[in-house]
Amino acid sequence: MQKDGANEKYFLGSVKNAIRILKLYSRPKQEYGITEIAHQLDIHKTTVHRLVTKLCSKGFLEQNPHTKRYHLGLSILGLSGLVTTHYEIYRVSLHVLKPLVDELGETAHLAILEDQHIVYLHKIECRHPVSLMSSIGQRNPALKTGVGKVILAYQPEEYIQHVIAKSGPYHCEKTEAQIRAELDQIKKQGYSIVKEEISKGIVSIGAPVKDYTGKVIAGISVVGPLDRIKKMKTGFLVDKIIKAAAEISENLGFYETKQKAASLERN
Amino acid sequence: MAKTKNKSNSLDNALKLLDLFSMDVSELGVTEIANKLGIAKSTAHRLLITLESEGFVMKNRETSRYHLGVPLLALGNLVSSRLKILEVGRPIIRQLVEKTGESAHIAILKNGEVFYLCKEDCKHPVEMLTHIGRKNPPHCTSAGKVIFAYKPKDFIENYIKEHGLHPYTPYTITHPEEFLRVLKQIKQQGYAISKEELHEGITSIAAPITVNQQVAASVSIVGSIKRIHPTNYHSLTKSVIQAADQISHKLKTL
Numbered sequence: 001m002q003k004d005g006a007n008e009k010y011f012l013g014s015v016k017n018a019i020r021i022l023k024l025y026s027r028p029k030q031e032y033g034i035t036e037i038a039h040q041l042d043i044h045k046t047t048v049h050r051l052v053t054k055l056c057s058k059g060f061l062e063q064n065p066h067t068k069r070y071h072l073g074l075s076i077l078g079l080s081g082l083v084t085t086h087y088e089i090y091r092v093s094l095h096v097l098k099p100l101v102d103e104l105g106e107t108a109h110l111a112i113l114e115d116q117h118i119v120y121l122h123k124i125e126c127r128h129p130v131s132l133m134s135s136i137g138q139r140n141p142a143l144k145t146g147v148g149k150v151i152l153a154y155q156p157e158e159y160i161q162h163v164i165a166k167s168g169p170y171h172c173e174k175t176e177a178q179i180r181a182e183l184d185q186i187k188k189q190g191y192s193i194v195k196e197e198i199s200k201g202i203v204s205i206g207a208p209v210k211d212y213t214g215k216v217i218a219g220i221s222v223v224g225p226l227d228r229i230k231k232m233k234t235g236f237l238v239d240k241i242i243k244a245a246a247e248i249s250e251n252l253g254f255y256e257t258k259q260k261a262a263s264l265e266r267n
Numbered sequence: 268m269a270k271t272k273n274k275s276n277s278l279d280n281a282l283k284l285l286d287l288f289s290m291d292v293s294e295l296g297v298t299e300i301a302n303k304l305g306i307a308k309s310t311a312h313r314l315l316i317t318l319e320s321e322g323f324v325m326k327n328r329e330t331s332r333y334h335l336g337v338p339l340l341a342l343g344n345l346v347s348s349r350l351k352i353l354e355v356g357r358p359i360i361r362q363l364v365e366k367t368g369e370s371a372h373i374a375i376l377k378n379g380e381v382f383y384l385c386k387e388d389c390k391h392p393v394e395m396l397t398h399i400g401r402k403n404p405p406h407c408t409s410a411g412k413v414i415f416a417y418k419p420k421d422f423i424e425n426y427i428k429e430h431g432l433h434p435y436t437p438y439t440i441t442h443p444e445e446f447l448r449v450l451k452q453i454k455q456q457g458y459a460i461s462k463e464e465l466h467e468g469i470t471s472i473a474a475p476i477t478v479n480q481q482v483a484a485s486v487s488i489v490g491s492i493k494r495i496h497p498t499n500y501h502s503l504t505k506s507v508i509q510a511a512d513q514i515s516h517k518l519k520t521l
Contacts, residue, residue, distance in 0.1 A: 011316065012281070015278050019323060074377065074382060078399075079335060086335065
């Protein structure tokens with residue numbers, strides 16, 4: 001999604017480079033010097049210096065007075081704080097996902113669809129996490145993940161078409177007919193199970209989250225190693241995950257589940 | 268806005284554009300942005316597609332307006348993982364939320380504003396008043412007042428000169444002398460209470476966190492006056508002070 005749509009020639013070079021500098025930062029490495037940045041991004045040192053100075057003046061970077069190198073600044077925290085506030089779902093899902101992780105002992109995610117990708121809003125790790133291809137804010141191809149497939153399964157036909165068309169290289173091992181059959185099946189059963197499609201030995205079980213209009217806007221997934229998931233009964237896990245997803249939907253104002261339960265009780 | 272479209276101007280504008288988003292403004296359109304920044308619509312559009320290409324903003328397909336992008340969450344997480352005060356403080360304020368039943372924060376003073384570094388929500392579906400990275404005026408929040416209380420007098424006087432004591436509710440302290448007197452009292456008692464000084468119906472209680480023998484941050488709880496009530500000020504204050512002291516102590520022994 002990065003490159004398509006917009007014409008790259010219209011991009012503003014200094015803005016693009018400034019963001020590339022910010023994105024350079026990753027957990028194992030928290031500080032960079034000017035020369036390192038210039039080297040890593042292949043931008044001239046004077047340009048890097050000018051951009052870094054500007055980013056510092058606005059609080060996006062800060063200089064460590066001891067090492068003279070730069071780390072991410074509090075303005076970033078401000079923006080990410082806004083993201084968590086604007087996404088209502090981020091807030092209302094936390095109190096549901098935490099207990100789910102405690103109970104099941106596996107890692108849980110909350111993700112939303114962005115074009116043909118999913119983006120993780122929450123990753124809540126269990127006590128014995130396995131290394132997964134996910135982190136908060138990261139994108140993965142929707143068609144390769146349990147949570148992506150379960151969100152997709154409920155999208156309108158044109159959207160599915162769009163994602164399949166755009167995901168070309170990601171589903172080369174499957175035909176369009178196979179993908180469609182899989183999504184149909186997921187929608188019919190109300191959850192997805194994906195085995196080892198992104199990481200070997202890893203299973204992901206996903207369920208849909210609906211907003212107050214009943215539209216599927218997100219998904220949750222519980223992910224863990226095949227042997228641990230097998231030990232718990234799949235049916236048990238699926239029940240728990242669907243229930244958690246329904247609870248988040250309710251927090252967002254979707255009441256069908258409640259109405260259904262009430263009518264079941266009455267009968 | 269200057270006519271010259273030099274390079275630093277576009278980065279300036281991009282950063283200003285990001286700054287237009289706030290708790291109340293989650294989506295912005297091209298024309299709106301152009302007007303607010305005083306730039307041409309075509310320039311605003313170029314800024315947006317550049318920011319979008321890196322995921323800093325996202326276009327809402329239905330409204331054709333832009334909102335902040337989720338990749339910012341990943342960067343925000345990197346900042347919080349760097350800050351020792353959060354590493355130490357987060358589990359402690361989580362306990363504080365469990366104990367008091369109210370939302371809790373860790374905040375610092377930055378450029379004359381209270382800046383919330385971390386927030387733990389309580390289970391009440393409350394008033395969304397604060398969020399991480401939110402900035403509030405210090406003179407009418409307990410989180411700000413308690414940090415102010417330990418600053419030298421000229422620091423406070425400078426603040427008043429620069430920002431004034433703007434009234435947000437009928438209960439905001441607006442007289443400099445009274446403000447200084449209140450700060451003195453806060454320092455004596457070691458905590459601050461701000462009852463409806465920023466939002467009507469909301470009270471907060473804060474205590475100072477000390478780093479290198481200086482008050483550098485604060486712990487606060489915020490909630491409805493119905494729950495944070497004079498009858499339970501004592502026990503709530505005790506819990507807030509305890510949490511702040513615990514954080515100060517842990518930071519010292521790191």
